[in-house]
Amino acid sequence: MSTVTVRPEVMATKPYAPGLTIEEIKEKYGLDTVIKLASNENPLGTSPIVQKTVAKHAANIFRYPQNGNPRLNKAISEKIGVDEKCIISGNGSDEIIDLIIRVKAQPGRDEVITYESCFSMYSLMSRLCGIKFKQLQRNENFKQPVLEIARAATENTAAVFITSPDNPTGLAVSVDEIRQAAEIMPSETIFVVDEAYIDFASPAEKYNMIPLLREFPNLVLTRTFSKAYGLAGLRVGYGIMHEDLADYITRARAPFTVNLIAEEAAIAALNDDIFYNETLKVVKEGKQQITDGLEKLGCKVLPSQSNFVMFTPPCSAQKLFEELLKKGVIVRYLKSFGYSDYIRVNMGTARENDVFLKQAAEIING
Ligand SMILES: Cc1ncc(COP(=O)(O)O)c(C=O)c1O
Known part of the structure; x- marks a missing residue:
């Protein structure tokens, strides 16, 4: 039993729950490589x-x-x-x-x-x-x-x-x-x-x-x-x-x-400036690649001014999210934002985007 209590606002708060890390996903699904497109991080890594x-x-x-x-x-x-x-x-x-x-x-x-x-x-x-x-x-x-x-x-x-x-x-x-x-x-x-x-x-x-x-x-x-x-x-x-x-x-x-x-x-x-400008270029090209690819799969993609897009797939978003995870691609399922039919995916490198689209195609097309 706890010996102290704290302010009621703190007692009523649930701690911030981040998604699983790359290491945790690898261990859980027995994977060697995992692509993370879930936290809007830089596709080029660190300069x-x-x-x-x-x-x-x-x-x-x-x-x-x-x-x-x-x-x-x-x-x-x-x-x-x-x-x-x-x-x-x-x-x-x-x-x-x-x-x-x-x-x-x-x-x-x-x-x-x-x-x-x-x-x-x-x-x-x-x-x-x-x-x-x-x-x-x-x-x-x-x-x-x-x-x-x-x-x-x-x-x-x-x-x-x-x-x-x-x-x-x-x-x-x-x-x-x-x-x-x-x-x-x-x-x-x-x-x-x-x-x-x-x-x-x-x-x-x-x-x-x-x-x-x-x-x-x-x-x-x-x-x-x-x-x-x-x-x-x-x-x-x-x-x-x-x-x-x-x-x-x-x-x-x-x-x-x-x-x-x-x-x-x-x-x-x-x-x-070189790294910064290259980042913007990779994100811009990646956004086109991912938007085109998702639309071909029958997804509805929102126009984005950011380094990610939000989309709704022609199948269950939760299923797509979970199946992608098993295949080693982490995206963000937006249920916690109140959008249970939507997923957010950030732009990775061209290769990562390609893997994401191929895996999504396999799941969506059954
Ligand atoms: C809208 C928005 N504001 C602020 C932040 C926090 O950014 P920082 O890493 O600088 O704390 C994020 C991080 O994802 C964000 O999405």
């Missing part, structure tokens, strides 16, 4: 330049990193053309999401608003903080209800979250739509656009929210090094926001959450 940087700094890890990671913030600031005072680096963008909710929302009074079937972290962090969590219905064809959320926000809405490009649908929201929503949103509500997949959205101008930061001091953009930069395992992300909010967040955060190796790796990744 060789980043690998060298990590090795080079291994001898320094007895030192603490510089608190607040000013070198990384400066490198990001130069890359995106925003003052470094407006940037907060974090242990993945998950940390930035958590900080925004903790810094802004008052338990028992405030709420966070987003929409159904969205990234689970917004709900997890809100509920743990004792904050009401509201989810609006999506519009037709899964579109994010951006204006509806802006209209629903009140003085007790601490923050709203829109993911663009969205996970799991891949749909992106244009700058014009975000501007329209920001204009009617209460100025005290933090308007977060989660841009974990922004690198893959095209054309870039249509989705570039950075100019809006000057117009709307309550707008926050969150980004990550986990996807296009291939650093998911190192945990680095950042938020772009008004410098006053960045200052408040700095007061509330634990020190040193972006470790020394992660900081060096992220700076090296930002400078490695």
